[in-house]
Amino acid sequence: MQNKRQRYLGMTVTQLIVLACLGLTTIGIMGFAARTILGKLTSLNDITNPPTQENQAASSPLPTRTPFSSPTPILPSPTFTATTYESLIPGDWKQAKYEKVELWMPADFIQKTDGDYLIYAENGNAAGNGFIVSVNLTNEKTTLSNLDDFVQEGLTQFTPQMTFLEKKNFEIGTYEALRLKLQMIFNNVPMGEAIYFIKDGDTVWILSGVSHYDEFHDWILIFDKIAHTFRINQ
Numbered sequence: 022m023q024n025k026r027q028r029y030l031g032m033t034v035t036q037l038i039v040l041a042c043l044g045l046t047t048i049g050i051m052g053f054a055a056r057t058i059l060g061k062l063t064s065l066n067d068i069t070n071p072p073t074q075e076n077q078a079a080s081s082p083l084p085t086r087t088p089f090s091s092p093t094p095i096l097p098s099p100t101f102t103a104t105t106y107e108s109l110i111p112g113d114w115k116q117a118k119y120e121k122v123e124l125w126m127p128a129d130f131i132q133k134t135d136g137d138y139l140i141y142a143e144n145g146n147a148a149g150n151g152f153i154v155s156v157n158l159t160n161e162k163t164t165l166s167n168l169d170d171f172v173q174e175g176l177t178q179f180t181p182q183m184t185f186l187e188k189k190n191f192e193i194g195t196y197e198a199l200r201l202k203l204q205m206i207f208n209n210v211p212m213g214e215a216i217y218f219i220k221d222g223d224t225v226w227i228l229s230g231v232s233h234y235d236e237f238h239d240w241i242l243i244f245d246k247i248a249h250t251f252r253i254n255q
Contacts, residue, residue: 106194109249117142119158122226125250126156127243152210152233154240156247160226168197168220182206193219193251200248202241204234213237217248226251 114125117132119139126142135141140158165171176185184204191200197220204213211234219226228251230244 121254123252126247154232156230158228160224162223163225168199171225172199172218215241215244
């Protein structure tokens with residue numbers, strides 16, 4: 022029996038196997054070539070079309086940086102200058118005294134003797150509107166522990182010619198002090214009066230400054246400065 026090889030599409034089995042191997046080799050070569058060409062095309066596209074900043078930011082986020090800590094500035098400690106008694110006295114003022122009590126007033130105030138007051142002085146240059154500007158000091162003993170109660174008791178003695186304007190705390194050294202503002206009529210002349218109540222133990226010192234009411238707004242500034250100089254020397 023004659024041995025014949027089977028043929029497929031005009032080729033033997035051996036020829037088909039060889040052809041298949043060549044085909045696989047060709048496909049591998051073509052795949053490698055395709056990958057190489059695509060890689061070059063991609064590189065070329067990157068050169069001709071560089072990525073935008075937005076794309077770069079999206080593809081590679083910027084690293085976060087921790088800012089350097091700034092040193093906290095060292096501020097100098099505030100300094101406080103204590104107010105001395107002498108700093109309250111203008112250089113051209115003069116002293117008025119009663120025993121251990123002293124106060125200072127402008128040089129144009131002339132101190133006079135008046136049996137009703139411990140200290141009494143008139144301003145020699147301010148006789149405006151027919152009224153003499155004056156400052157006086159008295160004192161009273163009290164059994165009241167509260168200065169406000171003492172003042173309230175005094176307000177009950179007001180006459181119809183007196184008009185109460187204001188009562189307020191007032192700073193005089195370390196003493197408990199209050200200031201009253203009044204308006205009154207004296208010999209048909211309107212006058213303004215600032216009264217300073219200063220408590221020292223069971224003694225209340227009463228300092229008063231009086232002027233014509235039309236000038237009182239200006240004079241009370243001077244009366245306040247005089248009151249600030251009140252001191253009891255121990």
